[in-house]
Amino acid sequence: MNPELSPHRAGVRGGDPDLQDLYQEVILDHNRRPRNFRAFDAGRRAEGFNPLCGDRITVFLNVDNGVIRDVAFQGSGCAISKASASLMTESVKGKTLDEAQVLFERFQQMITAPADAPVESLGKLTVLAGVRQFPVRVKCASLAWHTLRAAVDARDEVVSTE
C-alpha cells in the first residue's frame, strides 16, 4: 500500500488498505450518484467500449471557442468506470481542450504509475490514484477519458480500450 493515496478511506471498513484506496468514499459516492449523468443533443459525442468487461459509455460534449461548455455521459459500467467518468466531467467542464488534454495525460500517468511512486495531486481526480494497485482495473478508469478524446476529435467510430 502507498500511505499517500488515501486521505478518506471511509469506504471500506477493516482489513485491506489497497481495497480501501480503490473504493474510497468519494468514488462510491460518484458511483451511486454520478454527476452529469445525462444526454444532450447539441455538440459532439463519442461512444467508448471496454470489450473485457462490457463497459459502455457515451460522452456528450459541447465545445465553444475551444472551451468545454458542457460535458455529460451515459452508459453502464463498474464503480470505477462510472466514478471516473463522473469525476472527469466535473474536472474538465470550463477547461480549454488543451487543458483537458494535459489533464488526461497526467491522469493516465497517475493511474499507471508504479504502486509505490509518489502521488502527484490532481485535485478531485487524485482519489483514483488507488487504481494503480489494481492493474486490471486501469482500463475501467481510463475508458471515459479515451472516449472524451474521441468526442473532441469527433471521430465517428466506437473507441475501445483494447
Next chain:
Amino acid sequence: MASVVSAPRDALNVAAIRQDFPILRQRVHGKPLVYLDNAATTQKPQAVIDALQRYYSEENANVHRGVHSLSGRATDAYDAAREDVRRFINAADAREIVFVRGTTEGINLVAQTWGRARVGAGDEIVLTEMEHHSNIVPWQILCEEKGARLRVAPITDAGELRLDELERLLNARTRLVAVAHVSNVLGTVNPVAEIVRLARARGIPVLVDGAQAVAHMPVDVQALGCDFYAFSGHKVLGPTGIGVLYGRRELLEAMPVYQGGGGQIGSVTFDRTTYAPLPYKYEAGTPNIAGVIGLAAAIDYVTGVGLDRIAAYERDLCAYATSALADVPGLRLTGTARDRASVLSFVLGDVHPHDIGTILDREGVAIRAGHHCCQPLMRRLGVPATARASLALYNTRQEIDTLVAALQRVGEVFE
C-alpha cells in the same frame, strides 16, 4: 451373479484429489486460493504436468514421419491418445476423432468445411439464445458468405431452452442445429438427445458445443446421437491449445478438407492432391503432439476418478452453493434451470460484477465477471454482465463458504 447395476460407489475423496493439483496450494493476497473460475479454464493435476514433462524430456519427435525409434514412440503415444479420446466420449471409431486447437476451432472447422459445402442461399442454421460467441460467430461468417441466415431458439426466464420453439424453427431450409451441451453462463444442461431426435426426424444434423460438459458428466456421443461434438482440453484438466472435434464418419468422409499442408495427404503433384484417410485429412501440419499427450493424461485422470462420481459430487456441491448464495442479501442467480451443472451466475444488487470480482480476489477467491463471451444472452437476461462462480471436482463446501463470506464483504463495501 454379479449385479450389472453397480451399488452407489463411495464418494469422491476431495482432500486426496486436491493433493493432485499443485496450484491449489497457492495463496493469493495472503489467502488460500479458492479457484472458482473453472468454466474459463480448469487447473491441471500433477499427472498432466508430468506427462508433458515426460514427453518433452523423453519422447519428443515428430509423428508419422520418422523411421527412428523416438518418432515411433511419439507416434504410438499420439495414436493411443486418439483411442483414449474415442473411449472417453464413446465414439464408434477412433477415426471420428479429429484433434484441433479447441472448441472454437472445432466449430470453425465444421462451418468452413461441411458448412461451405452444404449451406447455400436462403438456408438456415438454428442456434439457441444461450450460445457462446464461438458457437455464433462461425455460423454468422458462413451465413454472410452464403446468404443464409441464423434462427435463434429462445430460452425461458429460468434459462431453459424452449424446446417447442426450437422445434418450430426446424423446416426444409434448416441445414444444421448448433447447441451448447451445457451453458457456460446459466449452467443449463440442454436436452441434447431430445434435440437430436427432433432434428433427425427431419434429416437435420446437430453440432454440440461440449466445452462445459466433458469435465462434469459422462458424455456418450452415440447415446446423444449428435453428428458433431466439440470440446477443449483445457476445460477438462488438460493443456491449452488442444481440443477435439468428433464427427460421424460418413459426414467426415464426405466433407472437404479444412487446412492444407503436410501430414494430411495421400499424394501431391502440382496438378492434384489426394488426401489421407480420416482423421489425418483434417490434421494438416505438425499437430500439437504434447497437447494430445497431455489431454490423454487428463482423460485418464478424470476417468480414473469416474465421471459419474464427479457428476454426483458436483451436483451436490452446486446445490449447496445455490442455497448458500440464496442467503446473500441482494443476490440473484441468473440461471435456475432444473437441470444445471457446475455454473452459478449471479448479480448482486446494483454492484457491478467487475467490482465484485476485484473484492473477491482480495479474499483469494477467483471468479469471473463480465459477459462470458455471451453478449446476446446478456441482452436476453437484461444485464450488462454477471459474476460467475464455476465448479470443478476439486472444489469444496468450505470454499463455497469462503465465497459467501467474501460476498458479504462486497455488500459491506457497497452498502
